[in-house]
Amino acid sequence: MTLAHDHSFHIGEQHLKNGKPCQDYADSGMLSDSVAYAIVSDGCSSGGKTDIGSRLMVLATEQALREQFNPVVPRLNAIKDARDAYLRSWRDSLHLENKDLLATGLFIAADTNQCVVSIAGDGVLVIKTDTHIIAKKYEWQKNTPFYPAYNLVPEQKESFASLHAQDDKALTVETWCIYPDRTEQDDVETYSVEEGTEEIFGTYCTDVHVELIAVMSDGVLQVDGVDWKDVVQELVAFKSMSGQFAVRRMNRFLAQAKEAGRGPIDDIAYAVIQFPKQKS
Amino acid sequence: MSQSDGMDEFNIGSGFQFSGATIENLGASSYTLVTIALDETGSISGFERQIEDMLKTAIQACFSSPFSNNLLVRVIRFESGYRSQNGNGVDEIHGFKPLSEIDVTKYPSLTGGGMTPLYDAVYSSVGAANTYAKELVALDFDVNGITFVVTDGGNNASVATAKMVQEELALSVKGEIMESHLSILIGIDTGFGGAKDVLENFQKETGMDTFIWAGEATKGKLAKLADFVSQSISSTSQAMGTGGPSQNISATI
Numbered sequence: 001m002t003l004a005h006d007h008s009f010h011i012g013e014q015h016l017k018n019g020k021p022c023q024d025y026a027d028s029g030m031l032s033d034s035v036a037y038a039i040v041s042d043g044c045s046s047g048g049k050t051d052i053g054s055r056l057m058v059l060a061t062e063q064a065l066r067e068q069f070n071p072v073v074p075r076l077n078a079i080k081d082a083r084d085a086y087l088r089s090w091r092d093s094l095h096l097e098n099k100d101l102l103a104t105g106l107f108i109a110a111d112t113n114q115c116v117v118s119i120a121g122d123g124v125l126v127i128k129t130d131t132h133i134i135a136k137k138y139e140w141q142k143n144t145p146f147y148p149a150y151n152l153v154p155e156q157k158e159s160f161a162s163l164h165a166q167d168d169k170a171l172t173v174e175t176w177c178i179y180p181d182r183t184e185q186d187d188v189e190t191y192s193v194e195e196g197t198e199e200i201f202g203t204y205c206t207d208v209h210v211e212l213i214a215v216m217s218d219g220v221l222q223v224d225g226v227d228w229k230d231v232v233q234e235l236v237a238f239k240s241m242s243g244q245f246a247v248r249r250m251n252r253f254l255a256q257a258k259e260a261g262r263g264p265i266d267d268i269a270y271a272v273i274q275f276p277k278q279k280s
Numbered sequence: 281m282s283q284s285d286g287m288d289e290f291n292i293g294s295g296f297q298f299s300g301a302t303i304e305n306l307g308a309s310s311y312t313l314v315t316i317a318l319d320e321t322g323s324i325s326g327f328e329r330q331i332e333d334m335l336k337t338a339i340q341a342c343f344s345s346p347f348s349n350n351l352l353v354r355v356i357r358f359e360s361g362y363r364s365q366n367g368n369g370v371d372e373i374h375g376f377k378p379l380s381e382i383d384v385t386k387y388p389s390l391t392g393g394g395m396t397p398l399y400d401a402v403y404s405s406v407g408a409a410n411t412y413a414k415e416l417v418a419l420d421f422d423v424n425g426i427t428f429v430v431t432d433g434g435n436n437a438s439v440a441t442a443k444m445v446q447e448e449l450a451l452s453v454k455g456e457i458m459e460s461h462l463s464i465l466i467g468i469d470t471g472f473g474g475a476k477d478v479l480e481n482f483q484k485e486t487g488m489d490t491f492i493w494a495g496e497a498t499k500g501k502l503a504k505l506a507d508f509v510s511q512s513i514s515s516t517s518q519a520m521g522t523g524g525p526s527q528n529i530s531a532t533i
Contacts, residue, residue, distance in 0.1 A: 239419040242304040248420035251309055 002276065003036040003110065005029060006246035009269035010254060012219055013262050021051040023103070024217045024269035027058045028246075031109065037065050038271030039107040040123060042217040044147060047102035052094075054103040057148065060086035061107050069109050074116040076201045084151050091152070098156060101149035105199075106215040110206060110273050115213055119200040121145040124216040124228070128236050129209045133178040134186075135232045137221070138200065141167040146197050157197065164193035171196035178233055212236060212274040219268030225261030241274045287375055290415070292407035294444065295367045296400075299375030300412045301352060303419060306378070310422035311352050312517040313376060313413060313458070314342075315405040316509065318390065319431040320357040320371075323470050325392035327497045331430070331468075334502040334509075336384040341510035343379060347517035352376040354408060355387075358401040359394035360437035368439040369397025370404040376412055398435035399445050402486060405429060406448040406463060413458045424525070425452065425461040426516040428509055429488075432470040432497070434478035442485060449487045460525040462516065463488040466505065466533075468497040494533050501533075508533045 007026035015022060023043030030036050041057040043050025064082035068075060087101055104121025117125055122145040125136040140146065141164060150157040164170040169190035177184045191200065204213070214236060221228040234253045238245050250270070257263045287299045316338070318331060335355065342348055355373040362371045373387060405427045413423045452461040465488045467479040476493050483491035494505045508530065515526035 240304065243307050244309040245420070247309040248422075251422060252420045 004241035004274040005036045007271035008247045008250035012264040012266040022267045023051045024267035025054040025058050026269040026271040028271045035111045036273045037109045038273050040215045040217050040269045040271050041103045044102035048100035050103050053101040056090050057103045057105050071111050088152050098153050102147040105148050115204050115206050117202045120148045122218045126214040128211045135176045137174045139172050141170050161193050214272040216270040219266040222265040246272050292411050296404050298408035308350050310520050313409045313425040314353045314513050315427040316355050317401045317405045317429040318357045320359040320390050321396045322393050323432050328390040330502045334506045337506035338509035339384050345514040348379050351379040358397050361394035369400040395437035396433050397438040399438035399440040402445045403440035406452050410451050424459040427463045430466045432468050433472050433475050445486045462525045465491045467493045470497050504533050
């Protein structure tokens with residue numbers, strides 16, 4: 001049975017009103033007949049041309065996954081190194097500056113047995129099971145997330161580390177469980193700046209109970225008048241697994257959000273892998 | 281629903297059916313449902329080729345629209361002779377199909393005959409759009425619609441009633457199924473005196489949005505009609521997302 005995948009991104013009110021482009025980007029696809037990928041990147045608003053940077057981040061990650069991903073032994077360091085090599089090469093050939101590449105990088109690679117997740121920067125990881133939704137919110141202190149492009153310039157990486165030197169909890173990850181009738185905070189993890197810059201990596205078993213897994217930009221935290229957990233719940237309430245299911249869901253959600261308030265303040269993006277219903 | 285060649289069968293009710301592309305196979309996130317209903321009654325005899333050309337030209341022109349990938353088109357013909365095979369006066373040339381899958385060279389020839397089941401034509405057109413739109417909207421598709429009914433005379437042989445037509449039309453605009461729906465009755469002159477007045481009354485009686493009198497069914501006039509149809513379709517698909525129908529559709533041809 002084939003995995004279903006889709007992605008969607010949309011400009012937020014701030015950028016729309018200020019004549020700026022959408023700095024979020026997302027993509028999804030198949031690495032092979034049985035392995036799907038989903039990638040999201042959010043460009044730094046105060047960086048350079050980070051609308052381009054977020055796109056290059058996604059494309060570099062995709063290329064790195066195609067070359068390096070192994071479902072049996074996922075080698076995150078090899079994937080990161082390949083991604084960073086592409087970013088460096090494209091930065092130089094396009095005569096960009098490193099500040100143009102300041103964008104987060106969240107990806108999932110999955111088959112029907114397990115999925116591999118990597119989070120560089122901030123955003124939300126969502127796992128939906130047949131009973132509830134698990135939402136993990138990654139937030140950096142001082143609203144200053146790690147960007148993989150810092151790896152390309154050691155001085156920038158050191159400067160970033162210094163910025164968080166006094167933060168013993170540079171990166172906080174809140175895990176929430178969203179049930180049909182209630183929401184509970186399940187866990188809070190904290191990471192030092194050193195751990196955060198190594199990128200948060202995890203593997204999850206995609207057993208019969210897992211319906212989908214998604215990565216989302218932190219734009220989901222800033223939808224006017226809507227709690228982020230409700231945003232997450234709405235965005236993964238897919239009516240089908242076919243075609244542009246994520247685009248349709250995002251469009252419908254945004255239309256409803258704009259009736260209730262101003263809609264997304266920040267750019268918003270997500271990428272999803274859905275698992276076919278499996279026999280238990 | 282039964283499946284055949286990527287199309288599914290749907291029921292409108294009252295013995296009326298239609299077909300539409302299997303929704304799971306649709307690739308876009310929003311669609312304009314276009315319906316073109318053509319009079320094939322006895323009074324159009326001698327004008328069949330011009331009407332066929334009008335249809336093919338209108339459909340072919342839609343391929344150059346920037347929104348061509350967001351069009352699902354249904355073409356039906358109507359005359360009372362179809363009642364014996366279909367239970368009503370409508371015959372579906374093809375159901376709601378992505379524009380890219382339509383080959384206008386495969387359209388059947390029209391052969392004028394029988395009386396005019398105009399209520400059946402409008403009921404089938406709008407009822408099918410409402411029914412299919414409901415299925416699409418339930419799966420998060422954004423949908424709007426435009427329906428053209430081309431005829432040279434008033435109703436005199438329908439299974440559907442005026443009330444049924446009124447209800448489906450009301451549902452298409454107030455039922456909050458489609459983002460918007462425009463129903464256009466187009467009258468052509470094939471020599472039947474008084475058709476214009478009859479059709480104007482039909483439009484008012486049923487609640488169709490617009491009546492347009494295209495004039496004599498000449499090659500030139502029908503070419504203009506084809507242009508009007510394709511431009512209206514393009515305007516409607518551009519209006520998707522605005523919450524209302526296109527403001528750019530002309531009231532005349």
